[in-house]
Amino acid sequence: MPSAPTPTTEARGDRAAPRKAGRRFDPHRFGPVVGLVLLLIVGTALNPDFATWDNLMNVLTRTAFIGIISIGMCFVIISGGIDLSVGSMAALIAGGMILLMNALAGSVGSPVAVVMLGMLFALLLGGGFGLAHGYLITRGRIEPFIVTLGTLGIFRAVLTWLADGGAITLDNDLSDAYGPVYYGSLLGIPVPVWVFLAVSVAGAVLLNRTAFGRYVQAIGSNEQVARFAAVDVDRVKLLTYGLLGVCVGIATVLYVPRLGSASPTTGLLWELEAIAAVIVGGTSFKGGEGRIAGTVIGAVLLSVISNILNLTSIISVYLNAAVQGCVIIAVAFLQRRRP
Amino acid sequence: MSEVARYTRRLVLGAGLAMTATVALGGALGGVAVAADTVKLGVSIPAATHGFTGGIVWWANQAKAELEKAHPNLKITVKTASGAPEQANQLQDLVTVTKIDSLVIFPFESAALTQPVMQAKKKNVYVTVVDRGLTDTSAQDAYIAGDNTAFGRIPAEYIAKKYNGKANIVALRGIPTTLDNERWEAFTGVLKQYPDIKILDGKYANWNRDDAFKVTQDFLTRFKDIDVVWAADDDMAFGVLKAIEQAKRTDIKEVFGGAGSKTMVKTILDGSNPLIRADVSYSPKFIYDAIKMTAEARLKGDKLPATYIIPSSLITKENAKEFYFPDSPY
Numbered sequence A: 001m002p003s004a005p006t007p008t009t010e011a012r013g014d015r016a017a018p019r020k021a022g023r024r025f026d027p028h029r030f031g032p033v034v035g036l037v038l039l040l041i042v043g044t045a046l047n048p049d050f051a052t053w054d055n056l057m058n059v060l061t062r063t064a065f066i067g068i069i070s071i072g073m074c075f076v077i078i079s080g081g082i083d084l085s086v087g088s089m090a091a092l093i094a095g096g097m098i099l100l101m102n103a104l105a106g107s108v109g110s111p112v113a114v115v116m117l118g119m120l121f122a123l124l125l126g127g128g129f130g131l132a133h134g135y136l137i138t139r140g141r142i143e144p145f146i147v148t149l150g151t152l153g154i155f156r157a158v159l160t161w162l163a164d165g166g167a168i169t170l171d172n173d174l175s176d177a178y179g180p181v182y183y184g185s186l187l188g189i190p191v192p193v194w195v196f197l198a199v200s201v202a203g204a205v206l207l208n209r210t211a212f213g214r215y216v217q218a219i220g221s222n223e224q225v226a227r228f229a230a231v232d233v234d235r236v237k238l239l240t241y242g243l244l245g246v247c248v249g250i251a252t253v254l255y256v257p258r259l260g261s262a263s264p265t266t267g268l269l270w271e272l273e274a275i276a277a278v279i280v281g282g283t284s285f286k287g288g289e290g291r292i293a294g295t296v297i298g299a300v301l302l303s304v305i306s307n308i309l310n311l312t313s314i315i316s317v318y319l320n321a322a323v324q325g326c327v328i329i330a331v332a333f334l335q336r337r338r339p
Numbered sequence B: 001m002s003e004v005a006r007y008t009r010r011l012v013l014g015a016g017l018a019m020t021a022t023v024a025l026g027g028a029l030g031g032v033a034v035a036a037d038t039v040k041l042g043v044s045i046p047a048a049t050h051g052f053t054g055g056i057v058w059w060a061n062q063a064k065a066e067l068e069k070a071h072p073n074l075k076i077t078v079k080t081a082s083g084a085p086e087q088a089n090q091l092q093d094l095v096t097v098t099k100i101d102s103l104v105i106f107p108f109e110s111a112a113l114t115q116p117v118m119q120a121k122k123k124n125v126y127v128t129v130v131d132r133g134l135t136d137t138s139a140q141d142a143y144i145a146g147d148n149t150a151f152g153r154i155p156a157e158y159i160a161k162k163y164n165g166k167a168n169i170v171a172l173r174g175i176p177t178t179l180d181n182e183r184w185e186a187f188t189g190v191l192k193q194y195p196d197i198k199i200l201d202g203k204y205a206n207w208n209r210d211d212a213f214k215v216t217q218d219f220l221t222r223f224k225d226i227d228v229v230w231a232a233d234d235d236m237a238f239g240v241l242k243a244i245e246q247a248k249r250t251d252i253k254e255v256f257g258g259a260g261s262k263t264m265v266k267t268i269l270d271g272s273n274p275l276i277r278a279d280v281s282y283s284p285k286f287i288y289d290a291i292k293m294t295a296e297a298r299l300k301g302d303k304l305p306a307t308y309i310i311p312s313s314l315i316t317k318e319n320a321k322e323f324y325f326p327d328s329p330y
Helices: A005-023 A027-046 A053-078 A086-107 A111-138 A144-162 A172-178 A191-209 A211-221 A223-228 A233-259 A270-280 A292-311 A317-334 B002-029 B051-070 B084-096 B110-122 B148-162 B178-191 B209-222 B234-247 B262-270 B286-300
Strands: B039-046 B074-081 B102-105 B126-130 B142-146 B167-173 B197-204 B228-230 B254-256 B307-310
Touching (some): A053 A086, A053 A191, A053 A233, A086 A111, A086 A144, A086 A172, A086 A270, A111 A144, A111 A233, A191 A211, A211 A223, A211 A233, A292 B209, B074 B286, B142 B286, B167 B178, B178 B197, B286 B307
Parallel strands (some): B126 B142
16 A cells, blocks of 8 residues: 555645644634533523522533543544444443342342442443454454444343333332432532543543553554554554543443433434534544544533423424424534635 | 044144135135134234233243133134334245134224235134224224223323322323323323313323433423322332432322333232322233133124224222232233
8 A cells, every 4th residue: 555655744744834823813622612602691581590500410420421432432433433222322331230239138138238249230331342343443454333233122121121121110118228329429529520521531541641542543543554553443443432432431430320220222323413412522533633622512402402302492392303403413513624 | 642643633634624615605605604613713912022922922821821721623823023024924834824704803903904904814814803993994803902992081080089180190101002092182181171170281102111210300390389190100100209309309199100010919908109199091911711612602603793892991909809810020
């Protein structure tokens, strides 16, 4: 492939442009922020209750699941991959950890210990599923779209089978011990929001300040060139899927105490919400370039839209999805790249 | 083993004879049904993707087990599908491969399944449609359904009576469908007669616990004084209760679900949650009733009434026992 380096040089040149522009004020870079601020103003104007602390914490807490998954998804998309299975994976992890905790409740004395074991299991299961995706994609040479489309069906079907079509419910005393992980707060801020914040900071550091982050971007930008530059492409890709799996595990750990149950509708369409948050936040769907901060704002933006729609009734409920669609397209337009 | 073989032979012979008889008599008497020696009944239902359809699958298999035991000359085949196209394909297989002579079908979508069912009926399959009516009713011999109007009317009447015609209500809706519209119109229709009952708003929560939780959180932020939440589904009621618990609101006096799931009926029976006092039945057991009625009528050679609505009733502490099925997954 002697011709490969030429397009890369061009690509590098391309990416240099927005970096230079970053020093001046580039409105496109701030598209998602502008969109979010506008939404906040509209929300407050429509219903003063929107701007209350309680409502904002409600919104941030419910964003935490999708937000944490989006951060993992951001790495996968930057590396040029995709994962469609995250919603089903969350559902299966939720079901699996509830079954495990219910089973352990008899033999392990303290409910807190049972919950700790359940949480550990969720993270390991998530990481395991992610690595399995990574192996199938890198060693098995199957398109990520197909691998994760396949597991999307597998995970949800296994959960439905485990639940016998109904719901898997956490035992009551375990539920009480586990409750604070979702409902508790620290310094007035709910626990899931703290975790979301921690994962975001860790994600940003990993992407922008480490060799791994640079490799992820290099692979997404041009896999061939990254390979020539002695980047262990397969290993890095494998790790991005593993990382996303762990993120799904963290999200599930926060999700389970909310309702204390998993059912076949758990995590339905989370994959689309997570992908939308990443793209709305300014990450290129083609890979190579992305932002963690943008992803966080994208995730918050998506849940603010439905919050505002719930707090008002000026628009027919039949049109809710249309409003969401319009806002998503408008924000994507604001942060569009110059050709 | 030999008994099975003998039985199979008899079955084939019987089916052949029955068919000849039907054709002969049908010609002479103009389609009067004839008692069949054997009945091959196909059951086509949605796969278990949430609590209610999980119940449908469980009750269908329950009917198969009980009826096949009671009637040795009855063979029931249960097929579950996860979408309308898959259901149409299964229908073809049931007719051409399994060679069913009777069908009980719970269609995914009315419009999409009308033609495939019509094709089956043209091959002399007796068709009972359950829950969702076909767009062309000539494709069905009988229609058995739960009462969606009562599903909305009963809670409305209950609330109006209990709160003496004065209450603030917020409502959850399912997924935009004709079924949901029927319930909603029946609910709001009754409450229009009470000027002091206000329906503050109704939003879709997709018959889903998580969405119900979110929508309720927002309702609680928006409205400071709510008396009753009409959750319109027991799964959604679960999410509603969690959201109320989190917000520590004490103004809400009652949460009314719907369908009569096992856990809700148990809660009413035990009186374990002061917010849950009543429910309306819309049990997935109707698939069991439909299979039983069809099979028994076909074995006798009878026909079913063209339309049969299984009544929905109000479940309270007094009668909750009759609606409690601990073995069912729903």
